[in-house]
Amino acid sequence: MQKFTLLDGLVVPLDRANVDTDAIIPKQFLKSIKRSGFGPNAFDEWRYLDHGEPGMDNSKRQINPDFVLNQPRYQGAQVLLARENFGCGSSREHAPWALEDYGLRVIIAPSFADIFFNNCFKNGLLPIRLAAEQVDTLFKAVEANVGYKLKVDLEQQTISAPDGTVYKFEVEAFRKHCLLNGLDDIGLTLQHVGEIKAYEAKHQAAQPWL
Amino acid sequence: MGAQTLYDKLWNAHVVRQEADGTALIYIDRHLVHEVTSPQAFEGLKLAGRKLWRTASILAVADHNVPTTGRAQGIADPIARLQVDTLDSNCAEYGVNEFKMNDVRQGIVHVIGPEQGATLPGMTVVCGDSHTSTHGAFAALAFGIGTSEVEHVMATQCLLMKKSKAMLVLVDGALGKGVTAKDIALAVIGKIGTAGGTGYAIEFAGSAIRALSMEGRMTLCNMAIEAGARAGMIAADDTTVDYLKGRLFAPQGELWGKAVAYWNTLHSDDGARFDATIQLDASQIKPQVTWGTSPEMVVAVDGRVPDPATMSDAVKREGAERALLYMGLKANTPITEINIDKVFIGSCTNARIEDMRAAAVVAKGKHVAANVKLAMVVPGSGLVKQQAESEGLDKIFIAAGFEWRDPGCSMCLAMNDDRLSPGERCASTSNRNFEGRQGQGGRTHLVSPEMAAAAAIAGHFVDVSLS
Numbered sequence: 001m002q003k004f005t006l007l008d009g010l011v012v013p014l015d016r017a018n019v020d021t022d023a024i025i026p027k028q029f030l031k032s033i034k035r036s037g038f039g040p041n042a043f044d045e046w047r048y049l050d051h052g053e054p055g056m057d058n059s060k061r062q063i064n065p066d067f068v069l070n071q072p073r074y075q076g077a078q079v080l081l082a083r084e085n086f087g088c089g090s091s092r093e094h095a096p097w098a099l100e101d102y103g104l105r106v107i108i109a110p111s112f113a114d115i116f117f118n119n120c121f122k123n124g125l126l127p128i129r130l131a132a133e134q135v136d137t138l139f140k141a142v143e144a145n146v147g148y149k150l151k152v153d154l155e156q157q158t159i160s161a162p163d164g165t166v167y168k169f170e171v172e173a174f175r176k177h178c179l180l181n182g183l184d185d186i187g188l189t190l191q192h193v194g195e196i197k198a199y200e201a202k203h204q205a206a207q208p209w210l
Numbered sequence: 211m212g213a214q215t216l217y218d219k220l221w222n223a224h225v226v227r228q229e230a231d232g233t234a235l236i237y238i239d240r241h242l243v244h245e246v247t248s249p250q251a252f253e254g255l256k257l258a259g260r261k262l263w264r265t266a267s268i269l270a271v272a273d274h275n276v277p278t279t280g281r282a283q284g285i286a287d288p289i290a291r292l293q294v295d296t297l298d299s300n301c302a303e304y305g306v307n308e309f310k311m312n313d314v315r316q317g318i319v320h321v322i323g324p325e326q327g328a329t330l331p332g333m334t335v336v337c338g339d340s341h342t343s344t345h346g347a348f349a350a351l352a353f354g355i356g357t358s359e360v361e362h363v364m365a366t367q368c369l370l371m372k373k374s375k376a377m378l379v380l381v382d383g384a385l386g387k388g389v390t391a392k393d394i395a396l397a398v399i400g401k402i403g404t405a406g407g408t409g410y411a412i413e414f415a416g417s418a419i420r421a422l423s424m425e426g427r428m429t430l431c432n433m434a435i436e437a438g439a440r441a442g443m444i445a446a447d448d449t450t451v452d453y454l455k456g457r458l459f460a461p462q463g464e465l466w467g468k469a470v471a472y473w474n475t476l477h478s479d480d481g482a483r484f485d486a487t488i489q490l491d492a493s494q495i496k497p498q499v500t501w502g503t504s505p506e507m508v509v510a511v512d513g514r515v516p517d518p519a520t521m522s523d524a525v526k527r528e529g530a531e532r533a534l535l536y537m538g539l540k541a542n543t544p545i546t547e548i549n550i551d552k553v554f555i556g557s558c559t560n561a562r563i564e565d566m567r568a569a570a571v572v573a574k575g576k577h578v579a580a581n582v583k584l585a586m587v588v589p590g591s592g593l594v595k596q597q598a599e600s601e602g603l604d605k606i607f608i609a610a611g612f613e614w615r616d617p618g619c620s621m622c623l624a625m626n627d628d629r630l631s632p633g634e635r636c637a638s639t640s641n642r643n644f645e646g647r648q649g650q651g652g653r654t655h656l657v658s659p660e661m662a663a664a665a666a667i668a669g670h671f672v673d674v675s676l677s
Contacts, residue, residue: 016528016529016532017525017526017529018404018405018504018529020504020642020644022623022644022645022646023644023645023646026646026650027624027625027647028625030246030274030625031246031275031289031290031292031293031625032289032293033249033250033292033293033296034250035250035253035357045645045646045650054289055289083525084405085405085438088404088405088438089340089642089644090339090340090623090642091247091338091339091340091342091354091355092247092356093250093338093356093357093358096356111405111408113405113408113438114408114409114438114439114440115340115353115354115355115356115440118355118356118359118371119356119359122356122358123358172231172233173229174229174231174233174370185358185362185370186258186260186361186362186365186366189235189362189365189366189368189370190365190366192226192227192235195227195235196226196235196263196366196367196368199226199237200237200264200367203223203237207472208465208468209330209460209461209465209466209468209469210239210333
C-alpha cells in the first residue's frame with residue numbers, strides 16, 4: 001500500500017449528501033478482475049453524458065460540463081470535499097480504487113459509511129471526518145477561491161487552510177500507523193500466527209460443530 | 211461480567227488479540243465468496259505466495275453476473291463470463307467448495323448460506339458484499355467487507371476491527387394485514403435515516419420480531435446496512451433452531467444437542483446496556499414505498515410524495531429536490547397514483563420461498579396490467595425455485611403474466627441484462643433505490659413482495675392492507 005504522510009492538494013467540492021458507492025463506480029465496471037484502471041470511470045454517470053461500458057475509450061465520450069469534477073478549475077484535485085454519509089451502500093472496494101486512481105488522496109466529510117471508510121485505509125486514501133459546520137465553511141471557501149488548496153498532515157492530524165485556520169482531526173492510532181508507513185495488514189496479522197492458532201484450537205474445542 | 215448484549219457475546223467469543231487502541235483481531239468462522247469482489251483477493255494471495263488459512267470456512271457461488279434466462283448457453287457477455295470463469299478456476303485451484311452456475315444449489319450468496327445451514331448461530335460471517343448483515347438473523351455476527359479484507363480473511367482467518375456501538379431496535383405489537391418484515395425495515399430506515407446506524411451494530415428485538423419467520427428476519431437484517439449499520443442481528447430462539455435442523459452444514463447427532471444448548475444462550479441479557487434504543491409500534495406500521503433515491507426517502511402507501519419546500523434542513527431539501535427531479539415525481543402526488551413500467555420480485559432481501567408465496571397469493575387468478583412492460587420473479591436460489599415449482603407457484607406467476615427466471619442478483623443491481631431503461635419506473639423488492647442502481651436513469655421504488663405483485667396487477671401502487 002502507498003504511504004500517506006503529507007499532502008498539499010487542490011480541493012474539489014462535491015456538494016451532495018449520501019453519495020453512494022454505486023454513484024462512485026457504477027456496476028458495469030465491477031466486472032473487471034483487476035484492481036486498477038477504474039479512475040476514468042469514477043462517478044461515470046455524473047461525469048459523462050453518454051452511457052459508459054467497460055472497454056470504451058473514455059477520451060472520446062461526451063463530458064458533462066456541469067459536473068464539478070469536470071470544471072477546469074478543479075483539474076488535478078487531490079482532496080475531495082463531501083457531505084454526510086459519503087460512500088454509503090455497496091461494500092465494493094472498487095469505489096476507493098476508482099477515487100485513488102482518479103488522483104484523490106484525501107476525502108473530507110462530516111460522516112462516512114463504515115465499510116467505505118474502512119476500505120479507504122486499505123488503499124492509501126485518507127478519509128477525514130470534520131464537524132458539519134467546518135465542512136460548510138470549507139465548501140464556501142473552496143467555491144469562493146479558485147485554486148483553493150488544503151495542507152493535510154497525517155502525523156500531526158491537522159488540516160491547514162490558506163487563511164491560517166488549522167483543523168484538528170481524529171484518526172485511530174493503528175490505522176494511522178499503517179497509513180504513515182504503508183504497511184500491509186496481512187503481513188502484520190501474520191506476525192500473530194501463534195495466537196491465531198491457539199485461539200482456533202480453543203474455539204474448535206468449545207464449538208466442535210464449526 | 212455484567213449483563214451482556216448479544217453483540218457483546220458474539221464479539222467477545224471471537225477476539226483473538228487486542229491492540230492498545232482497541233483495534234482487535236477477530237476470528238472469522240464463515241467466509242462467503244462471490245465472483246465480483248474475490249478475483250483481486252485471490253490474485254493478491256497468489257502474488258504474495260500465501261495460502262488459504264482454512265479452506266473449509268469458505269463457500270463460493272456466482273450470483274451477481276449470472277444470466278436469469280438461457281443458462282444452458284452460458285454467459286453471453288465476455289467480461290462477465292471471464293469473471294465467473296475466474297471464480298471457478300480460483301475455487302478449483304484452491305479447493306474451495308463452490309456451487310457453480312448450473313448447480314441446483316446455486317443462488318444469491320445471502321440466500322444459499324442459510325439455506326445450506328452454512329450460517330449458524332454464534333458464528334462470525336463475512337462476505338465481500340454489504341448485505342452480509344442478512345446472516346445476523348441467525349444470532350450471528352455478520353457483516354460486509356471490502357476486497358482487501360476478503361484477502362485478509364483468506365490468508366489469516368481474521369479481521370482487524372474495532373467494536374461498534376450497540377443499538378437496540380425494539381418492535382413490539384402485531385403487524386397489520388399485508389405488512390411485512392420489509393415494511394419494518396423501511397419504517398426503521400425512515401425513522402433513523404440511512405446514516406442512523408453508522409458506527410452501530412443493530413439488534414432487532416421485541417414481540418413483532420419474535421413473531422417473524424427466519425425469512426422475515428433475514429429480510430430485516432439484510433436492510434440493516436441501508437440504515438448504515440454494518441451488522442444487524444436477532445437473538446436465537448426455537449424459530450432459528452427449527453429452521454436449521456437437518457440442513458447440510460448444520461451439526462448432526464450428538465453435536466446438534468450441544469450446539470442448540472449453546473445457541474440458546476445467544477440473546478441479550480436482561481439489563482444489558484445499549485448505546486441507543488429505538489422503539490416502533492408494529493401495529494402502526496403501514497406498507498411502505500420509497501419515493502426518492504435513498505432508502506430513507508420513504509412513506510406509507512397511503513401517503514404522498516413529500517414537498518421539499520417544507521423541509522427546513524438545506525442539505526435534506528436539496529437532496530429531496532434532486533431526487534424528485536431524478537424520479538420524475540411531483541411533490542404531493544398520492545403514492546397510489548404513481549404508475550409503474552416494470553416489476554422486480556427478487557434479490558437477497560426478498561427472494562426466499564416465503565416471498566415467492568406471498569407474491570403468488572396476490573397474483574393468483576389476476577393478470578399484470580397493460581401498462582407494465584415487464585414483471586419478473588427471480589427466485590433467490592435453485593432450491594427456492596424448485597420448492598416454488600413443487601407448490602405450483604411458477605404456474606400462478608406465468609398465468610398472471612410474470613416471467614419466471616433463474617436465480618441470481620438480477621435487477622437488484624443490474625450487472626447482467628436485467629435492467630431498467632432510462633426513465634423506466636420499477637416496483638422492486640430489492641434494497642437500494644440509488645440513482646442508476648437498476649440501470650442508468652432507472653427509477654426504483656422499494657416495496658415488499660406483496661406490494662410489488664399488487665402494483666404489477668394494478669399498474670400502479672395499491673395499499674395491500676386494504677385488499
